[in-house]
Amino acid sequence: MxxxxxxxxxxxxxxxxxxxxxxxxxxxxxxxxxxxxxxxxxxxxxxxxxxxxxxxxxxxxxxxxxxxxxxxxxxxxxxxxxxxxxxxxxxxxxxxxxxxxxxxxxxxxxxxxxxxxxxxxxxxxKGGIYKGNFTLEPDSVMASTSSVSERIASISIKEAEVLRLFLAGERLKDIATSLQRSAKTVSTQKTSVMRKLCVHSDQELFAFCQEHQVV
The missing domain is CATH 3.40.50.2300 (Response regulator)
Structure with missing residues (x-):
């Protein structure tokens, strides 16, 4: 065989x-x-x-x-x-x-x-799909009650500006300079975006945005 x-x-x-x-x-x-x-x-x-x-x-x-x-x-x-x-x-x-x-x-x-x-x-x-036994991180309440499109729509305009520049590879301090905001404000806005999209790391954020064509 x-x-x-x-x-x-x-x-x-x-x-x-x-x-x-x-x-x-x-x-x-x-x-x-x-x-x-x-x-x-x-x-x-x-x-x-x-x-x-x-x-x-x-x-x-x-x-x-x-x-x-x-x-x-x-x-x-x-x-x-x-x-x-x-x-x-x-x-x-x-x-x-x-x-x-x-x-x-x-x-x-x-x-x-x-x-x-x-x-x-x-x-x-054998042509099957392996699902396994995952110990999944609990998503936020938003993840359990909102669709992907609703989560994306919840991002504010200012948060979207930060996300766009971050996905383009800019560092947070450079984003702060570009948008004329404090570094703390930009960091808070990025954290807010991650919470709304229910991702827990920069890698997950990039993957989510690639998959769903965000920004």
Whole structure:
């Protein structure tokens, strides 16, 4: 019986080694290649035509492919024959929901027992969707009662100005200078935006805004 071909992508060598060893302990799978950047991952997929790709959510990207939701969405769109299993440290409902919405076959938190990877692989190898057992961060009241569009609409004009510049890569102190506001005010407005969008880190903020085309 032909083995199921797998490509791995993660920028942490220890994670790669552990996942690779776990997968290969099951005789059903063959790890064809490992990648440490999004560019390397693209090359590996094109070269090996894997059945399954296991990729980290955040890893070194490049200007073309990026990482996070931008990378995952690109992968799903351009390689529809491949099933994608995403590894992440995130446990935020909105981000995890967005991953499944864009078409991944499963999401695994890096904190789980490595043996769970083979459980996930068996599920998606049969055409199923692996949901796992997530210990999700409780979203705010707004997250449970408001749609994404309502959360985005709740951002004020001044908060949107801060968010636009922050997403463009400007530092908060430079944003304060540009908008002629105090650094404390700008920091408070950014924090308010994150609360309204129900994200808990800059990475989640970027991912949310990429996915939902905010600003």
């Amino acid at each position: 032909n083995k199921i071909k797998v490509v791995l992508a993660d920028d942490h060598p220890i994670v790669l080694a552990g996942v690779k060893e776990t997968i290969e302990s099951d005789g059903m799978y063959e790890v064809m290649s490992v990648a440490k950047t999004s560019g390397e991952l693209m090359d590996a997929i094109k070269e090996h035509s894997p059945d399954i790709v296991i990729t980290d959510f955040y890893m070194p990207g490049d200007e073309h492919y990026g990482d996070g939701m931008r990378l995952v969405s690109y992968l799903v769109r351009n390689f529809p024959q491949v099933r994608f299993l995403v590894l992440t440290m995130l446990n935020n409902r909105s981000i995890l929901g967005s991953l499944y919405d864009c078409g991944v076959s499963g999401v695994l938190q890096k904190s789980i027992n490595l043996d769970e990877i083979n459980v996930a692989l068996r599920t998606i190898s």
